[in-house]
Structure formats: C-alpha cells, structure tokens
Amino acid sequence: MSKKKSLGAETIAPPSPVWVIGSYDAAGKPNMMTASWVGVCCSRPPCVMIALREATYTHGNIMKRRAFTVNMPPGRYAAETAYFGQVSGRDVDKLAATGLTAVKSDSVDAPYLGEFPLIIECAVIKTVELGLHTMFIAEIKDVKASESVLDENGTPDLEKLDPFVFSYGSGGFYGTGGFLGNVSKLAEDIKR
Amino acid sequence: MSKKKSLGAETIAPPSPVWVIGSYDAAGKPNMMTASWVGVCCSRPPCVMIALREATYTHGNIMKRRAFTVNMPPGRYAAETAYFGQVSGRDVDKLAATGLTAVKSDSVDAPYLGEFPLIIECAVIKTVELGLHTMFIAEIKDVKASESVLDENGTPDLEKLDPFVFSYGSGGFYGTGGFLGNVSKLAEDIKR
Numbered sequence: 001m002s003k004k005k006s007l008g009a010e011t012i013a014p015p016s017p018v019w020v021i022g023s024y025d026a027a028g029k030p031n032m033m034t035a036s037w038v039g040v041c042c043s044r045p046p047c048v049m050i051a052l053r054e055a056t057y058t059h060g061n062i063m064k065r066r067a068f069t070v071n072m073p074p075g076r077y078a079a080e081t082a083y084f085g086q087v088s089g090r091d092v093d094k095l096a097a098t099g100l101t102a103v104k105s106d107s108v109d110a111p112y113l114g115e116f117p118l119i120i121e122c123a124v125i126k127t128v129e130l131g132l133h134t135m136f137i138a139e140i141k142d143v144k145a146s147e148s149v150l151d152e153n154g155t156p157d158l159e160k161l162d163p164f165v166f167s168y169g170s171g172g173f174y175g176t177g178g179f180l181g182n183v184s185k186l187a188e189d190i191k192r
Numbered sequence: 193m194s195k196k197k198s199l200g201a202e203t204i205a206p207p208s209p210v211w212v213i214g215s216y217d218a219a220g221k222p223n224m225m226t227a228s229w230v231g232v233c234c235s236r237p238p239c240v241m242i243a244l245r246e247a248t249y250t251h252g253n254i255m256k257r258r259a260f261t262v263n264m265p266p267g268r269y270a271a272e273t274a275y276f277g278q279v280s281g282r283d284v285d286k287l288a289a290t291g292l293t294a295v296k297s298d299s300v301d302a303p304y305l306g307e308f309p310l311i312i313e314c315a316v317i318k319t320v321e322l323g324l325h326t327m328f329i330a331e332i333k334d335v336k337a338s339e340s341v342l343d344e345n346g347t348p349d350l351e352k353l354d355p356f357v358f359s360y361g362s363g364g365f366y367g368t369g370g371f372l373g374n375v376s377k378l379a380e381d382i383k384r
Binding site: 001002003004005006007008009010011012013014015016017019036037038039040041042043044045046047048049051053070072075078079080081082083085086087097098101103106114115117118119120126128130131132133135137139140141142143144145146147148150151153154155156157158159161163164165166167168169170171172173174175176177178179180181182183184185186187189190191 | 193194195196197198199200201202203204205206207208209211228229230231232233234235236237238239240241243245262264267270271272273274275277278279289290293295298306307309310311312318320322323324325327329331332333334335336337338339340342343345346347348349350351353355356357358359360361362363364365366367368369370371372373374375376377378379381382383
C-alpha cells in the first residue's frame with residue numbers, strides 16, 4: 001500500500017480512447033472532430049456514448065442530423081487526428097486540409113473517413129445534458145473494417161489496428177501494443 | 193482508401209479502458225469488478241460513466257450505495273484485474289482471494305484499492321437504462337494518486353502509471369506506452 005495524495009475533483013482518468021467523430025453540417029459539408037470522452041455503453045442494443053461541449057461545431061451537427069460515425073485512428077494518422085481536435089469545422093474544411101476522404105455511411109446520415117481502417121456508424125437515441133458537456137448516446141448500426149486489420153477469424157486485431165490513447169497531463173498521444181495475455185487465462189493465476 | 197467489409201451492429205470499438213470498480217454491498221463487504229464500458233463524460237461538473245449489466249453484484253451495490261470508486265490498474269496487476277472481471281462478489285471475497293486491500297474512501301461510500309496508484313471517488317448523480325446495461329453517471333469527488341506516478345508538475349504520468357487496455361476479439365489486455373507526441377505539436381504539421 002502506498003500513501004496517496006489528493007489531486008482534487010478533476011477529470012483525471014488516463015488513458016482515454018481517441019475517436020474521430022464524423023458528421024455533416026446543415027449544408028451537407030462533412031466534418032471530423034477528435035474526442036476522448038467516449039465509450040461503449042450497452043451491448044443490447046449495441047450503444048456508444050460521446051460527450052461534447054455545445055460550443056463545438058460537431059455538437060450542432062449531431063443535434064440536427066441525429067447521427068455520427070466513430071473513426072478509429074491508427075498511429076500513422078496521429079498528426080491528422082491531433083489536427084481534427086485543434087481546429088473548428090466552423091473555420092476550416094478539415095477534410096480539404098488533411099487530404100482525407102469523407103465517405104457517406106450506408107446506414108446513417110453521417111460521413112466516415114475512407115482511409116481509417118475501422119469505423120462505426122451510429123444513430124443517436126438519447127441526449128443527456130450534464131453541464132458543460134452533452135452526452136449523445138447512439139445505437140451502433142454497423143461496424144466496417146478494412147481486410148488488412150482483420151485476423152483469421154474476421155475480427156479486428158489490435159496490433160494491426162495500431163490504435164493510440166490520450167493522456168491528460170502531458171496532453172499527448174501514446175501507442176498501444178504488447179499483448180499482456182488473454183483475460184480468462186490471466187485470471188487462472190489467481191483462481192488457482 | 194481501402195474497401196471495407198461490414199462486421200454488423202456489434203460493440204467493436206478497440207481499445208477500451210480497463211477500470212476496476214469498487215463498491216460496498218448491503219452488509220458493508222467491499223467488492224471489486226473490472227469494467228471496460230466506461231469513460232469520462234463531463235468536465236463541469238467532472239463526471240464519469242460506467243455501464244453495467246443488472247446481473248452483476250456491483251450493479252446492486254451501486255444502486256443501494258449510490259457511490260463507487262474507479263481504480264486504475266497498472267500492468268503488474270493484470271492477473272488480479274482479469275480475476276476481478278471473471279468471478280462474482282456474490283460467490284467469492286475477491287479482496288481475500290487476491291490479498292489486495294480495500295480502503296474506505298474519504299468522500300464517498302465506497303472502497304478503493306490501496307495498492308493501485310490512481311483512484312477516483314465517485315458519487316452517482318443519474319442512472320440511464322439502455323437495455324441490457326444500466327449507465328451510472330457519477331460526479332468525481334476526488335482523485336488520489338501515489339507520489340510514485342506523479343511527474344514534476346504533480347500530474348499523473350502515463351508511463352509511470354503503466355496502464356493497459358482491453359480489446360474485443362482476442363479478449364486480451366494490451367500495454368500502453370510509446371509517446372507519439374503532444375497533441376498541439378502534432379497538429380502543427382497539418383496547419384503548416
């Protein structure tokens with residue numbers, strides 16, 4: 001046991017996922033925004049939640065269109081992903097600036113990034129006002145992946161996806177990798 | 193751009209965070225459960241959400257006590273963390289089985305793990321029934337960290353914390369690390 005120091009009531013919960021959220025504005029212009037306050041939140045129906053400030057361009061887009069995509073960035077797109085979180089779609093065309101491609105989803109009214117290997121198409125089912133952030137809870141309508149990131153069972157492989165995470169504090173992205181073990185097998189050590 | 197294959201409406205969103213959730217049952221027995229469908233969801237007030245099936249022991253505990261802790265597992269506790277997610281507190285005393293220490297939180301009615309270097313004390317402010325899972329939205333009342341994981345500014349350092357993530361598919365834990373860059377600096381490459 002180690003003595004602990006209080007850091008106060010802060011949103012310190014590293015590491016956070018890094019998701020690029022795709023949406024259309026009222027004129028149909030695609031926009032991408034990077035968010036870390038996100039997560040899966042139900043299995044049946046399959047749902048995710050994303051929490052956004054009302055001030056963001058994406059917040060207005062999703063309020064109107066009731067749909068978005070989640071685009072999982074691989075390490076080779078760390079700079080583009082950082083950029084998507086640092087500028088507003090109100091001011092710039094982020095797709096034009098990065099040269100990435102917006103593709104219309106099949107199942108929802110939102111664009112995904114053609115170059116990213118794993119994307120999720122989501123339809124909003126509920127909004128929860130929490131204070132500075134609005135939580136959008138959305139049903140997963142489809143997941144699409146490039147063959148290059150699938151294992152022999154057709155399941156996305158973490159090492160092939162090469163995702164990264166965000167850490168409060170340094171304000172930095174950190175890679176993932178290094179298989180620690182299968183959860184059932186790891187638990188056997190304790191059960192024994 | 194790569195051609196994509198539909199994987200259907202599944203909760204495939206790797207990687208997910210790995211949080212150990214601490215709670216007391218009606219008799220005051222501490223319990224720990226591992227959850228991955230979790231995330232930060234508001235900055236003011238500072239909030240997190242965790243999504244749990246009603247069938248879990250922790251779900252009943254939190255419904256009664258309206259409080260829980262989030263305990264961030266470092267890599268050296270991967271086996272204990274796996275175990276916490278594989279057995280129910282209804283059947284076994286997980287603290288006794290692992291030899292880890294439950295410490296009463298200062299600010300909420302829930303126990304944290306003395307050995308884990310970063311913990312968050314949370315008080316439930318809202319529950320949202322989504323289907324198979326209930327979402328508990330809770331206000332962060334305090335964050336506590338061991339000095340050993342803080343950097344020179346007193347902020348938790350990801351490499352010192354050595355957290356890991358979970359991936360659907362392999363059902364495995366994967367390490368984090370490898371600094372990819374500060375977000376503001378990475379974005380400069382695109383703005384230029």
